[in-house]
Amino acid sequence: MEKHTQDCTNRMQKSIDSLEKDFSKLRTGRASTALVDSIRVEYYGTPTPLNQVASVSIPDSRTISISPWDRNAFNSIEKAIMKSDLGLTPINDGRAIRINIPVLTEERRKDLVKMAKKYTEEAKVAIRNVRRDVNDALKKMHTAKEISEDDLHKAQDEVQKTTDNFVKKADAVLAEKEKEIMEI
Template sequence: MIDDIKADAEKRMKKSLEALSSAFNKIRTGRAHPAILDSVHVNYYGQDTPLKQVASVNVEDNRTLTVSPWEKNLIPTIEKAIMSSDLGLNPATSGDIIRVPMPMLTEETRREMVKQAKHDAENARVGIRNARRDANNDLKELEKEKEITEDDQRRGEDLIQKLTDQYIVEVDKALKAKEDDLMAV
């Protein structure tokens, strides 16, 4: 039973870490990275479709992305979708390819993005702590119903705390890496 609770808590903590990684991908650095466009959706025959399902996104050089639609008639729609996204990018079409240059980041913009990264990291920490709280409540319920002993409950809480500490360290590492990436000129 304790192992089930621990496994469930670990699964939830992993999801918080994955959500953080996804959030960090949306925060652009000065370099081009295909994951920046993951949040862009295109109207494809009346369906809201992710960009990567209707086009290939590649890095041309460290400051430019290229988007190659699989259907030529999608070029204006993709261009409009990239412009209307909240990423602050201005695509330019040349033939069958859409080039998306990454604008230079100012010091102020970098600091704002670091703030956003810290906020996302704190949300991940909160998610991890919520998983810990729920697991500890489950352990207390089992002890209250006499399905486990008080010693087993304490041992389980210690296991959950070690797991929590491990995932918090992972969040801190990811945040440090993202901050370094954002502040690098």
């Protein structure tokens, strides 16, 4: 029983971690290296993460600077940024590639909040699915006479409390991200 409740907590935490990772990819009007983390560059025929072919830095709040270690990678990095779904245009000055982060419009901010809410709802569904799986496992244990009726109800209450806590965490992460997005 203890194994199931621990597994429940671990799997729910992974849902929150995934939600935070999704949020890091949402553009908030401020430069962040997380925006380019998912970009893969075609480097000598192999799709390679951007941070493995160049150093990525934030010189100011609206600029991402990418300094390739290999001069031959400039064009590949530019193409990868243009192909990405970020909607950003790279500027190559010969020494580094700069990406200016434009100020978000009110409409775009609202769209980003909608996306954040969608990600949060997906995380909540994942958390509820974990609850269902654990409760099913507990019921099987009860049916197999491995645990008593009281233990079953106690464990289910514990799982429900854990679920409620993680749903609150997801809402808190959303509120924080929403505030960050709407901040000018």
